[in-house]
Amino acid sequence: MDVLFLDAPYSGEVKLAEETLRYLKKKKYSVVGLYASVQFVNALDEIKKQLEGAGITIITSKADRTHLRGQLLGCDNYHQSLNLSEKELAELDCYLYIGDGKFHPLALVYRQKERNEVKEIVCNDPIQKKMTVLGIADVKVILRKYRGALMKFLSAQTVGVMVTIKPGQEQFRPALLLEKKYPNKKFYYFIDNVVSFDQLENFPFIEIWVNTACPRVGLDDQEKFVKGVINLNDALDAEEILGTESVLNGLGVSS
Secondary structure, eight states, X not given: OOOOOOOOOOOSOOOOOHHHHHHHHHTTOOEEEEEEOTTTGGGHHHHHHHHHHTTOEEEOOOOTTOSSTTBOOTTOOSTTTTOOOHHHHHHOSEEEEESSXXXXXXXXXXXXXXXSOOOOEEEEETTTTEEEEEOGGGGHHHHHHHHHHHHHHHHOSEEEEEEEOSTTTOOHHHHTXXXXXXXXXXXXXXXXXXOOGGGGGGOTTOOEEEEOSOTTXXXXXXXXXXXXXXXXXXXXXXXXXXXXXXXXXXXXXXX
16 A cells, blocks of 8 residues: 655744743853754744844754754654764754654653763744743653663563564664674564554563664653663663763662
8 A cells, every 4th residue: 555644834823932032042042953843844944033033053954764954753862863963962052842742852852861961952832832941850760760771681681672564663684683792692573563562561581672663662661661671772782871971871770
């Protein structure tokens, strides 16, 4: 069956709320990383005019798997996913997200978990015409559990690897790299179209799970994995992540 995906841009007015501009000025944020969900990315030119009028410099990029510059996907939650240079990352004072909800802007928080500094995400909701701010505190509990899962993965002997057959998410071949990286572990592959969390307890011999589908499953759905879960990219670099100075390690594993 052929499938056609079409963008559905928001038809209403999109501009920065006065509250947002006041906050940026109050915090003296002079360089912002500008991103939006696909519904609002077509209006970024107007947002840029407002920012430039306030003397604010804009940095943006074409993120992985997107087709528009400035577009943000909720799964773009890895350090490299925005395709920003180290120089650009160092210049940024904060990120500015245009859109509603928290799913997309939280990706900007998660992608900083391997860095030693997490910059604020200023969210401008053009529908509600209000501003919110997201930061490490909003995902602190999740990242604390995630670090614990990373440590558990390194000591585990039997690992369950969840593989989806959904186009664009299927990563069976990349998952096989786990066997080369960790030859002393036993890996079991569970392949399905949809991740069925309620079925995981049917495999009590699994000590820890590795998610190869949408990486947000390995973060947002931590509570659904009694044995713990980490994402494939992090599993392949678990020792390196735990051995470097980062926000993730600074949180510790205790409450």
